[in-house]
Amino acid sequence: MGLGIRALRATRSSALGRIYSTSPIYHRILSPSSPSFFRWIVTTPELQKPDAAAEPAPQPPPPPTPVGGARVQITKPEDAIEVFVDGFPVKIPKGMTVLQACEVAGVDIPRFCYHSRLSIAGNCRMCLVEVEKSPKPVASCAMPALPGMKIKTDTPLAKKAREGVMEFLLMNHPLDCPICDQGGECDLQDQSMAFGSDRGRFTEMKRSVVDKNLGPLVKTVMTRCIQCTRCVRFASEIAGVQDLGMLGRGSGEEIGTYVERLMTSELSGNVIDICPVGALTSKPFAFKARNWELKGTETIDVTDAVGSNIRIDSRGPEVMRVLPCLNEDINEEWISDKTRFCYDGLKRQRLSDPMIRGSDGQFRAVTWRDALAVVAEAAHNTKPEEIVGIVGQLSDAESMMALKDFLNRMGSNNVWAEGNGVNPQADLRSNFLLNTTISGFGKADLFLLVGSQPRVEAPMVNARIRKTIRATQAKVAYIGPATDFNYDHQHLGTGAQTLIEIAEGRHPFCSSLLSAKNPVVILGAGVFERMDKDTIISAVETIAKYGKVMRPEWKGLNVLLLNAAQAASLDLGLVPEANSSIETAKFLYLMGADDVNLDKVPGDAFVVYQGHHGDKSVYRANIILPASAFSEKEGIYENTEGCAQSTSPAVPTVGDARDDWKIIRALSEVAGVYLPYDNLEAIRCRIRVVAPNLLQMDEKEAPTVSAALKPEFTGKISKSAFGTTVENFYMTDAITRASKIMAQCSATLSKRK
Amino acid sequence: MFSPAVGRLSRRLLEIRQLFAPSQVKSLSSRSFSTALNYHIDSPDNNPDIPWDFTDANKERIKEILSHYPSNYKQSAVIPLLDLAQQQQGGWLTVSAMNAVAKVVEVAPIRVYEVATFYSMFNRTKVGKYHLLVCGTTPCMIRGSREIEDALLKHLGVKRNEVTKDGIFSVGEMECMGCCVNAPMITVADYSKGSEGYTYNYYEDVTPKRVIEIVEMLRKGEAPSVGTQNPQRIKSGPEGGNTTLHGEPKPPPCRDLDAC
């Protein structure tokens, strides 16, 4: 993707340039005494005039730059080979394909089936180039580059080959671009403009193919399919669901599932991106907008703790769709379905005005001034130790900092983030982060998952584990309730009992752990909510110690967090003073906290709900302060690896809502405990004092590890099995619960799983 | 004065009319693909919920078939196993049968569907006990395979790929089966005796009359002699005995390697 336009521009300008400079036709037409009528439809003048290409180029163009920042890493100098692309020598490592060599040389080769993250199929033939001494054009994506190879990408032969392939591809392709959602970002469109002929010679009937039902997310118009099999390879290689296949042969060939079934993958939305044509498009986005009317804003996803990089495409005040952004270290170029399709939740059930619950139990809209005054008064009328603040899953670091500062100034330190459980270990960063890092998983050869189901908790992490397994045959062992994995795994047991056995060295798995070179232990953050979590954590640490999981050069002990706010909240020290404070709270400040159990809150407690969605907690709230969602504000989120990233506002916020930290800042003034920050810079300065790493964007500060301090595991362990943390992948937070598309998904897809 | 031009024009018009004439259109739309639908539609006799397994005798054969391939490449056996399943099932593959094969070769079912839809000799719709396949490729066509097919269809009262009411016969089309020298020919896949008695026989040099005789013999349970149906020919030899090559052919002198 993205190749088309650039390639188009390049060829257009060069082709035009050539026409202007070399073509005598041009002069004759423009000369006033043009004697005869010319049909001036010349797309590739060289083809008509074979000797034109033979003319020497006036001067050599400047040295090329790699396409799309293609990186060449030559690890061993003896592995480097030199090839010539259009006469330019380039050094590439052995084993690269001709297409990759061309990319390094700055020549963009048109392609449909080749995708750098999928296996090579070589079935579209669009990437044909000429190689000296080879009798026929070669498919560059499947041909390994050999030392001294002379690759020619711009010769009449190569051009004619592309033109021919293009003609074949368009033979059975419907010309329905005006009603196709891919229009404007379609590889076939772009490349036929750049490389195709201006006419076809096919006069037969076009074939048509029955559309398939792949579920509520992916719309299919299979007649448009060009049989590149990217989707088939994606499904079986990356998503790990063997559902799609290439059925039939010849002109009857089609992509499908044969027996009708939905694509039950949490990554299925990515086939929309990889499909080079409009055969697979987004169902919720169908006929909603054209891609050129959309404004793209690069930001961060907050539906899980991975912090996938996304682009929010908006039109006016409306989020139209979400696309992935490339980040090699986090999500590569994929995102989960939840990330991609939960955006309609941003438009539904929003809180737009401050509201107070009257004596009749009904909410009544009030002004901000009144609302803040009521909150401030209620806070002042409460004893400091009865003031409690809970931060929700989707909060950014700034607002968490502000809430903590505000409640501190009110005399309370009872502020924590949901999902962290009682008494979280926030002192050592290595105790709550994914220390190996997501990209570091690539070197692992053994995974031990403890109470964690990455497939639903963090699909991108799961995709990375799967990638590693495919690449290095790494083994996976799992302790927890039986669930769906999309790779082979060894189910060791369901509960902490098995963990203790391993920690004590009594379990057969110990031998594989000891023989592994780079073992990875992943502890699911769901364990944090258990009563015996300290014992479990120390058991895991014992395993780590004895399995040599934590070494100076290999940090294999990980915690996989669940929520976007979790890592930052621990970094900022949102640790409650008393464990049972919610039961004695008289003033409860919920900042987007919807997944806390509010049953134990005393009936006379004053509950403030500040957030963007009318979700669970609103039922108990006495006052509602509307806040902006992640797509409407700038805020720092730290992902589970400890990498801080910032969102950027893509759309204006709804109604009278404000950014979370601004509300608290205003409240502090009304309450008379003035917080000394007036803008984002100032509050970030405050964060720098508490957790400087949160301001080092896109960088991971390696956590320090001191194994010596850890206590040996003692204490009771409960017999109960580890729970399933994410019951319904599609609905985990306020935004996704408000989303209609997610509701459809959970109705159709989760049921079938 | 205009007559030659008008004549040309009207001829051209006629050509164009012919192009759109109903017969033409029909033949366009009935352009035959090698197999039926490339997707599955649930029906009472073919849906994934019908239990299906290989018979015990065939399980032994599976073991034998699998032994031809390395144990880590079990999926190589998918084609012989599909064939076996097809024979057991009576000439066609149900979804459940394909699923059973997928289980044996340890791949996802879709990988088996891909293979089964690729090859036209795997029938995914019901066929008769005797599946008659008429060769439709050029040499046979020139020698009258269309008439053969028409005769069969008319005699049995079915359309192509349809099964007769009694379920005994069905007629399909195949591409060249390598008997062009005895064209036209038909093949009879005999599923009436299960996978043990399964045969796949060629009947060559057939005539519209002869195929009907063959069909009737099959219906009566007789076994028509296979191979050429022309009594004048021996196998693929010329009609009425050799006309050439009467003696041992002399080697060509230029091949006398010692001489050069």
Ligand code: SF4
């Ligand atoms: S549906 Fe799209 S991705 Fe899949 S084979 Fe067809 S063109 Fe390629």
Ligand code: FES
């Ligand atoms: S990109 Fe090389 S054959 Fe498709």
Ligand code: FES
């Ligand atoms: S053409 Fe019929 S057998 Fe070859």
